[in-house]
Amino acid sequence: MTSPTARLSGVLAADAGLLRERAADCDERVAALPPKPERTPEEQAAADAAQRPVRALRAEFLRHHGRAVHDEVTAGRTLRPRLAELATAAAERFPGLVPNRSRLAAEEALPQAHKEGLAIDHGMFFRQLLADPVTGGHLLDSMRAPTARAQELLPEFARTGELDLGTVRVARDGATAHVTLANTDCLNAETNELATDLETAVDVVLLDDTVEAGVLRGAQMSHPRYAGKRVFSAGINLKHLHAGRISYLGFLLGRELGLLSKVRRGLWCGDGSPDAWPHLDLAKPWVAAVDTFAIGGGMQILLAVDHVVAEEDAYFSLPAAQEGIVPGMGNLRLTALFGGRLTRQVILGGRRIDARDPAAALVSDEVVAAERVGAAAAVAAERLASPAVAVNRRMIDLAEEPPDRFRAYAAEFALAQALRLHSADVLSKVSRFSLAGRAG
Template identity: 50%
Template sequence: MAWADVSGPLAAGIAELAALPPVARRSDPQRAVAAAVHERCRAVRAAFMRDHGDDVHATLTEDGRLPMRLDALLDAAAVRFPGLVPDRAALAAERSAPQRAKEGWEVDQGIFAWGLLRSTRAGTAVITDMLRPTVTAERLLSEFRGADRLDLGTVTIERHGPAAHVTLANGAVLNAEDDSLVADLETAVDLALLDDRIAVGVLRGGVVSHPKHRGRRIFCAGINLTHLYEGKISFADFLLRRELGPLNKIMRGIETGSPAGLGDLGGRREKPWIAVVDGFAIGGGMQMLLVVDHVIADEGVYFSLPAVREGIVPGVANLRLSRRLGPRAARQVLLGGRRIDAAEDVARQICDQVVPAEAIDQAVDRAVDGLQSSAVVANRRMLHLSEEPLDRFRDYLAAFSIEQAQRLYHDDVLDTIERHWIKRNEAST
């Protein structure tokens, strides 16, 4: 199936959708027509990407000579292969609409990402390019080295001796994750990895202003469901970026270019990471704990992955959690919504230390001291090669791209986030 055979049917499908009223004003018959058009066009896109994922990536990157992050690939594909993925105008229109009123073009981004990531060649290139430092971090590096502290907006980074303390600072929403936080977190992780003075990263939630927990430190409440309801959570810039960007960089380091003869590992710069959990680690917060090397928790904290209740897939937790908890307990958490309290024995598979609140800072200092050996980096690298080879991660992300993109538009998800939005607004009045 060549692109010439695909472009016409896709253009015709897009024209059919454009002739319909906006999603929120469609009748049931019109919704059925739209669903049929999407199904037909998505089958064409999936078939094309299945057969030509490598060719598409080679075309967009000049046979791999031009490193491109996923957002840049999507932008370039919209121009070079019109109709394969939504262009910026379509995405901007979607961005202004609540999740329920969107056309669902991000599903087509999911098909595109699946087509690249399922390929060893193209998928490995995408992962490698997403491990490169961001332009923002490279621009801010000298400023950080001079000030030893930067406020990035929803994340701060501060150097204390050999440690970079990266603090989530989205306090009005219990340090919940959104597009801005993911971007700021990636910048902070890059800065910690680029700065030669830093040996260890420390990830912690900051003091929150949310009325329920005002003045307390909270680690992370997971995805910002209000933003999801309002249509402000991006598939590419949030759901894929967090896995391929900041979380993968914490786990695997940043890509700086491989010196000749050293192979794939020669250009990686990585450092050990500590997470400090206050209050709770819900959803994406718990997912972060699965990529760090040492977890310190306050005595009263709990951990949970409520994604199944929300109707979505909890990032890469389905790949990683069984290694920590074992398959049965992992299913209880992932499929049954089990909450784990720090006092439970099973919590020791998630956190290394549970200490009183007043002892956390001392525990962090001791953990930083214990992780500074250069042998730590070599050994964590070999652990990751054993536990989660790159191809296993790549295969998972390929399937995740399709599953998560589709879940974002299922009725159960839309109903759940609408109930959350109503409840939140009732509480604020």
């Protein structure tokens, strides 16, 4: 049997034409089958058999032409689109390489178990771009540029010192900005909206010249079980995941390359302006104040900040084995803190770390009574608000997580997470969580 990649010529135009033909043929064969939830096992096997060789061809095409594709859709790396914009441009310029806008819109409306798995094609695309130091470096810098929404809201924040973004609130107190996660009905479980609002808030804090440090804390909850009590985060909203409302590009990959990279490394400001030199990263120290618990993505946030204050009865966990997906950069960053053995206990075995556990000293810097969490976080932010802190936190980050190491990990994560998102065991797990009513 001839390999589906054997006919690649190495010439971009010719290979793009071949990919377009093979992808169109695959789409026709899959479209002729019943919708995914109505397929028999044999029909699903036929869909998989149609998709597999085309995905192999896409992978080979990207290995040959990934940098040329990226240069084409970014005008020689002069444009800086975010993930979704970049993928849309690639779909228009190279049909069949990644899903086009209409196919994505149709898929986004479906429950997770009914999706065809278009995120896998995005995962392949971004894996290749991130693996290349040239395209990967450009992509990572682009994702750390301030969002248009934040730039639009900055004058209002500068004038009033307050913003209500929906699921996140921001308030300036002197030189400290307090960012409050306020997805109160579901224990600050992470959704597309929360990820977007939180990135906007982080951008505004970093852009405001009068702010020197930021504090992240959960609001008081309206959820019946924790009504009136502050909660940091319950992790990813599994109901939304089951319903197909967790975006791969906007949340699962975009959160890591955008929001959390900005918290850790700051905004990228190397736009060619002479005013930007020599400081191409606009970064500020961050303090996290943890009430009750920081689960999943909540704990991942703690791995990106500079100082953590925890309530004495709080706990931390990364239940990756329970949820079935990859916990963002948790494997990378927790290993740097814990070493391999304890990281395996937390991520593979589901070990919960209580704030009073000696191991918690590797996650939190202070453990205080519940009524002292806010004050302790404010004092820590004031202490970190120093130019010397800013430059040294950057040097620490370079030593702890060099950019090329992060980029290489992100490349593998991009595909691994896309595959997990559509795996049978994850679909089964999130379905059970939805039936049980678990928020995140």
